Amino acid sequence: MQLPRASRIVPIRSLGAGHRGRIATHLLALEPQDRYLRFGYAANDEQIRRYVDRLDFERDDIFGIFNRRLELIAVAHLAFLPHQPGDTPGAEFGVSVLAKARGRGYGARLFDRAVVHARNEGVELMFIHALSENTAMIRIARNAGATLERDGTETEAYLRLPPATLDSRVSEMVDEQVAQADYRLKVQAKNFLDFLAGVQEIRRGASEARGKGGR
Numbered sequence: 001m002q003l004p005r006a007s008r009i010v011p012i013r014s015l016g017a018g019h020r021g022r023i024a025t026h027l028l029a030l031e032p033q034d035r036y037l038r039f040g041y042a043a044n045d046e047q048i049r050r051y052v053d054r055l056d057f058e059r060d061d062i063f064g065i066f067n068r069r070l071e072l073i074a075v076a077h078l079a080f081l082p083h084q085p086g087d088t089p090g091a092e093f094g095v096s097v098l099a100k101a102r103g104r105g106y107g108a109r110l111f112d113r114a115v116v117h118a119r120n121e122g123v124e125l126m127f128i129h130a131l132s133e134n135t136a137m138i139r140i141a142r143n144a145g146a147t148l149e150r151d152g153t154e155t156e157a158y159l160r161l162p163p164a165t166l167d168s169r170v171s172e173m174v175d176e177q178v179a180q181a182d183y184r185l186k187v188q189a190k191n192f193l194d195f196l197a198g199v200q201e202i203r204r205g206a207s208e209a210r211g212k213g214g215r
Contacts, residue, residue, distance in 0.1 A: 010106065012113045013179035015062040015075075017055075023062065024052040026072040031099055037134045038096045040154075063113050065106055066183060070190055073101040076110035078118060081127070090125040091118050095137070111140050116172050120164045128157040 015023065027035075027048045035043045043051070055062065055077075065074040074097040081090040093114050095107045118126055128146065130137040132155045141148060141157035148157045 010065060010104075010109045011179040011182035012063050012065055012110060012175065013183055014176060015057075015064045017057045019062070019064065019072075020052055020055065022072045023055070023064070023075055024049060026064075026075050026098065027052065027096060029098060030096055034096065034099065037131055037137070038094065040129075040131060061114070061117060063110055063117075065101075065110070066186060067101070068186055068189065070183075070186055073098045074106040074110060076107075076114055078114045080121070080123070088124050089122050090127055091121075091123045092127045092129065094128075095140075107136060108140050108143065111144065113175065115144070115159075115161060116168050116175075119161050119168050120172055122164070124161055126159040126161055128159075130155050130157070 027038075028045055030038065032042060035048070039047075039051075060080055061078045063076045063078070064072045067073050074095070076093065076095040079092045079094070081092060083089055091114075093111060095110050097106050115126060126146070128137060128141045130141075132138070132150055132153050134155075138148065138155055138157070141159070144159055146157040146159035148155055150156075
């Protein structure tokens with residue numbers, strides 16, 4: 001297995017139930033072809049809303065990347081697979097990236113983040129189930145050193161993960177702290193810009209009122 005790329009360049013934070021609305025907005029913004037590749041079928045709005053409503057934040061982990069406008073531009077779902085004592089613990093990875101945010105390696109960054117978290121949770125096998133035409137997802141799996149098995153229109157990939165280490169645990173902790181700090185800064189910046197926009201709107205209104213009064 002190849003070592004994950006450093007994720008500190010792209011702040012990736014874990015998402016909770018309070019982000020359910022933002023996750024829905026992200027997925028609903030996906031173009032039809034992107035929905036097809038993400039879910040394996042042409043998911044309509046109602047199906048996406050049901051998927052989001054069923055997200056179990058206690059069982060699984062969701063990660064996201066926010067832009068400066070606090071818009072979720074990329075989201076990953078790490079679903080932990082049920083297993084019996086003696087079974088190999090596994091998890092399945094899925095990701096989506098808005099079209100305007102493509103080409104920046106966000107999918108691969110989210111995969112790296114999910115791998116580190118999965119290791120720290122005792123997962124030994126990471127699975128990716130993708131349509132064979134989903135070249136971006138297959139490239140992520142191949143670059144990570146996963147074993148790929150193609151069966152017609154679908155491709156299964158699995159990656160055996162090494163055990164957690166002190167480095168992997170510290171790395172995840174630092175990454176999450178950086179992402180939380182980055183998010184707080186983005187919230188403050190957005191609030192300030194919204195405030196300025198409101199002031200400018202008031203000034204424009206006052207200026208227009210003076211102009212009308214002088215006629």
